[in-house]
Amino acid sequence: MLLEVEGLSVNYGQIEAIRDISFSVEEGTVATLIGANGAGKTTTLKTISGLLKARTGKITFDGVDVTDMPPYDRVKVGLCQSPEGRGIFPGMSVRENLEMGAYVRTDRKTAAYQEDFDRVMTLFPRLQERIGQVAGTMSGGEQQMLAIGRALMARPRLLLLDEPSMGLAPKLISQIFSIITEINEQGTTVLLVEQNAAQALKRADTAHVLDSGEITRSGTGDELAGDDSVKAAYLGGSV
Amino acid sequence: MQFFFDHFFELTITGLALGSIYALVALGYTMVYGVLQLINFAHSEVFMYGTFAVIWVFTAFGAGGHTSTGGIIGLLIVSVFAAMLVSGGIALLIERVAYRPLLKRNSPKLVALISAIGASFALSETMGLRDRITGFVGLDKPLADYVNGARDNSSLPVEITPKAVFKIGDYSVTTIDLLVIITALVMMVFLDRFVRRSRAGRGMRAVAQNPEAAALMGVNAVRVRQITFLLGGMMAGVAATLYMIRIGTTRFDAGFILGVKAFTAAVMGGIGNLRGALLGGLVLGVAENWGSAIIGTQWKDVVAFILLVVILLFRPTGLLGESLGRARA
Structure with a gap:
């Protein structure tokens, strides 16, 4: 496993933003976290890239414990994030x-x-x-x-993408997602956080649903895309 | 008004020289603001310690009679490095003691502002009570020359007399005018290039424009902050040397009014903007001289602040603006 997250909890001030989250990303794959606004997706990514401190839990990158590593050192070992809202x-x-x-x-x-x-x-x-x-x-x-x-x-060895489709026109969204697939095919592992669940699940090898700071469902992209409860909650489709 | 026209060139050139000193100090305010969005109110003390570094160098090496032109030039070169070292060191100390512990805890900006004001008083009073402090540790006798009258004016032991170089209109531009203006411009160009071209400079601009993204790119924010304070301090050290060449006298509270002026220059030019600091400093220096010639010397400071208010009324972000433009530090 390239990235392993075990029992991660993070607080935003007094508020517990994510609670006891565990998942892993295998080298060469695309993994995705989907969920509603405020579910803790961005918090999870920010903790993996080191902008936020974990309260409990452990983050291992390529066998190295990076939980307490400062963000600038995580970039050196190959973790690089494209932030939410683009942040250029x-x-x-x-x-x-x-x-x-x-x-x-x-x-x-x-x-x-x-x-x-x-x-x-x-x-x-x-x-x-x-x-x-x-x-x-x-x-x-x-x-x-x-x-x-x-x-x-x-x-990067692991590319962290936070909401790359946010605020983009539909045509651009599918273009961005094909580029993400292309990047992955060239050998970069991708962890994708998205509200646009339909597109994200289509591209992802593994997927996790984040709800109010906890992972409620996990599976392959196709499995979750076909799941009725996921469809109802995140794909906006009628069941 | 007649006085103004009669002395137009003199007022303008000396105004530019004064403005160059403001500009160099303004850089420290503007760089720290660019990176932290905070006004470092202790920066005036960074400057003040630099002026004393110059006196110390002259007292230590100059009292023995190195008063030839060559000797003075040598002393000035040593002084400028000493002042950069002392001012840079004080700036780093301020970052370490007054800012870092607060920023680490994500304290509100207002708290850091108050902490800087506290650091300013502490540094200034330490200088103003240096006789007591040296007396307390039993150093007052061997250091008597250095610490007498800690709250009085201290002057350079050697008088630096300017020489006329060439005439503009009916004013003879002096070596000191040229030295001050040229040194300030050279330092500005150096700093501008550093911020634009070097890796550390790119890191500074990245933190200024988007601190979170900068961290994600692998920029160490603490290191960038240190470099920012150090560079600002070194520029203040150069300013302190030029100030001592022109004015020759300093005091434990000499940083205050100069600091306020330099801060004004930074805001006037567009705070966060290096070239704005230069422009603001020069405009302020010239305006003060012109204003005091037209209305009267006692109105000098009033002119400076009225100008600030008028400029901010029409251009709230300053002359060059705290823009997203590439000039931003």
Whole structure:
């Protein structure tokens, strides 16, 4: 297992945001956490990337206990998150944003770096066109592409994506999801947090339903997509 | 009014020199604000300690009669490094003692603001009571030269006399005017490049624009904060050296009014914006000189603050704005 989360509980101030969560992500797969607003999806991701502290529980990444590791060291071991609401650096150009993604890398002048840069350019031709533009002036979809591209520049082993479809037009949403599949096919493990359960379940190898801070259902993407209670609660379909 | 026209060039050049010093100190305010969204009210003390570092260097090496031009230049070079070291060190101390424990606990910004004001008083009074402190540990005799009259003005033991270089209109621009303005500009260019090009500078801008995303990219926020305080402190050290060259006299509370002016310059130019700090400093320096020539010297500070109010009325984010633009630190 690349990532293992065991008995994780996290508080937001006095409020218990997630309670005793356990799940794991196998290398090379796409895993997803789905759930309603406020179910604790973002909290879970933020704790995995180190922005929030776990109250109890343990996070193991590639056999190493990272529970108490500061966020900047987690990036070095290969955990990289594209934050909710995109979180690009608005005053920097597209190129500078991508360079920020590679902040922890020391191989800036090498072929490996160039290769990763070219890979992002191929995945997102739009970014190539806008390479010198100030990122804050781009559209929401372009910013989302930049946020994912930036996370890829760290050459992560596990890519954490927080709501990549948020606020995007339907056509863009399916485009973003095919790119996520493509990234996975190129060998990057993905942990995807989504409110758009239909798309997420379609792409995911394993899926977990998060409800009020607890995991209530787990299974393969297809299993959950076919599950009546999941359909009723998250897929908006009539049963 | 006649005085103003007669001395226009003199007022402008000396105003630019004064403004350069404001600008260098303003950088410290604006950088810390950019990274933390906090005003470091103890920054004036960072500057004040720098002025004393210059006096100490001159007293320690200069009293023996190195008053030749070459000797003074040598002392100034040592002084500027000493002042950068002392001011940078004080800035780091402020970050460590007054800010870090609070930020670690996610305290409200207001608390950090009060803590900075407390640090400002503590640092200033430590300097103002240095005779008592050295007396308490039994050092007052060997250090008598350094600590006499801790609450009085302290002056450079050597007088630095400016030499005329060339004329603009009917004003002879002096070596000191040139030294101050050029040094300030060089430091600004250096800092601007550092923030734009270096890895640490990129980290600073990232934290300023989006601290959470910066952490996710692997930026160590504590390290960035230290670098920010250190750089701001070093700039204040340079400003302190230039100030001592021009004014020659300092005191334990000399940082206060200069700090307020530099803060004004930072806000006027657009706080968080490095180039804004430069522009704000220069505008403020020149406006003060012009204003005091037109209305009267006693109105000097009033002019500065009226100008601030007027600029903020029309441009609430300052001259260059706390924009998302690339100029932002």
